[in-house]
Amino acid sequence: MTENLKKIKKCYGCGVVLQSESTEEVGYVPANILSRDDVFLCQRCFKTHHYSADKLHSPSVTHDFMNLIKDIKAKKALVVYVVDVFNFESSFNPEINEALSGLDIILVANKFDLLPKSTNEEKVKEYVARKVKKEGLNVKTIIVASSTRNYNIDEVLDEMAKYRNKGDVYFIGAVSSGKSSLIKTLLRNFKNETSRFITTSIYPNTTLAVQEIPISETRTIYDTPGISINNSLLGLAEKEVVKLIVPRREIKPRTYQLLPKQSILIGGIARFDYVDGPFSGFTFYFAEGVKLTRTNTNRADRTFNNMIAHKKSKPISFLVTGVQDLDAFEFTTHEDLKYDVSWNGLGFVSFKGNGRVVRIYAPRGVAISYNESKI
Ligand SMILES: Nc1nc2c(ncn2[C@@H]2O[C@H](COP(=O)(O)OP(=O)(O)OP(=O)(O)O)[C@@H](O)[C@H]2O)c(=O)[nH]1
Ligand SMILES: [Mg+2]
Incomplete structure (x- = not known):
């Protein structure tokens, strides 16, 4: 539904309205480039200002993240992909989706408690399912949940047991989507564990390194640092x-x-x-x-x-x-x-x-x- 979205973009270099109709007029940017969300300069300013293309659209996913994905693929581990229903458009991120392609995924649409009580859970699930289908992700199941309210968290546990094939489970997602909070609640429900201290906070980048959390002699779950979404106000x-x-x-x-x-x-x-x-x-x-x-x-x-x-x-x-x-x-x-x-x-x-x-x-x-x- 983006075909009739018209962005009125102005060049940050010279302030003219960007256009792709005429190379002769000011503000020209080729149409295929103008339609991108990360273009901020007309062609003339782009050439003369020495803005580096990298600076304008640095990817969200890092080298470390791609290495982590490699490990997950090698181990054929299960991914719990945590997205934030209130910030769905930013936390269901195309770059994360691309990295996760081919992996077995349980998708947790977290923070459902933030949406008004009248919100229809099934409708949210269907919406997420349509988006998942579009991205071609191998999502086994979608769970609408709340980590802080302990809503549908037992369902996450059940589904993990069903799909993990005795392997490890990695919690992946955008910063602040609630990965650590979800693990905290899971652990509490699973074995009444309160000894493990897991930090959560409202600010992005709370978990800074992959945390290994053994949940039995043979099973480990991993909390991972969130992916920074560079086009989010957060x-x-x-x-x-x-x-x-x-x-x-x-x-x-x-x-x-x-x-x-x-x-x-x-x-x-x-x-x-x-x-x-x-x-x-x-x-x-x-x-x-x-x-x-x-x-x-x-x-x-x-x-x-x-x-x-x-x-x-x-x-x-x-x-x-x-x-x-x-x-x-x-x-x-x-x-x-x-x-x-x-x-x-x-x-x-x-x-x-x-x-x-x-x-x-x-x-x-x-x-x-x-x-x-x-x-
Ligand atoms: N309302 C609400 N807030 C939540 C929920 N889950 C997490 N939060 C809040 O969201 C914020 C981020 O939670 P974290 O668990 O630290 O998120 P994270 O995904 O581990 O973040 P990073 O480690 O930075 O990637 C905290 O303020 C949590 O209290 C939820 O289900 N509902
Ligand atoms: Mg965390």
Whole structure:
């Protein structure tokens, strides 16, 4: 569903709008390159600024991770792939998926407790299943779970017993998806073990080295360092901001009825404009600590910049000093479905209907996506 996603990209070097129609005009970038999420410079600036291509799209997976995958493949070990349902688009990462291809996987859609109580578990599972199928992963089973609430964790244990073929089990996933928390709860349920100290925290990169955890004489499970997702706000923002954007408990959705040309400012860090369409409801799923401010679009730039200047909203980050630091994306819905637009690491907005034109602003480097709704 990305074919009608139009990104309004501006060149960071010279500020012109990027385009792929004419090599003669300013802002030219070849179409196949412009469609990528990690292109920030027009061809002219790219050539003259000596920006290294590596810097613009360094891969998420590291050498260490690929070596770990080699070991897992050699051992034919089972993988428990832990994704975060609240940050699904960033934690179900294409590079991790590619590395995991061919391996036997149990997929745990963790942090289900963060979604509103009314969320249909089966619908979430079906959504994840569709994504898994698209990626061609060898997922044996999908479990919607909560590590901190001990929800469906026994099912994870049962499925591990079923698929591990007496071998080892590796817990893999993006940073902060909850791998260590899941293992902690598993151990507690499995043998009432409380002696093993496993560190978890809201900040990315908590587990720094592979941890071997023997669970019997012959069986070992491995906690592994998370993969940093370099286009997620969680990895880019300062600690004070991470504290505000990570939800601790069930999200309270906030719904706004909007007319075209109305906007919602998301802290001093992102923005959502309703560009065109009928009077409609838009539901915002963000942590409590994220302040939402409604305004008319024609005043949105000024209000946004003022809020940052006077620290009148939350969060405010060094990443965004004004609206000029936001990338804009625009898209039109073409089916009468429920849609989600998400900011990696920050949250998402759901709305329904055909012919809605919305514009999404994200801090530079933070990926956005839009999909049929997962909830
Ligand atoms: N609400 C909620 N929070 C969770 C859940 N599982 C983990 N968390 C929280 O998510 C944060 C990250 O958890 P960790 O277990 O440290 O995540 P990790 O995947 O091991 O992280 P790295 O070691 O950095 O890769 C912590 O604040 C946990 O309390 C869950 O099921 N629900
Ligand atoms: Mg960890």
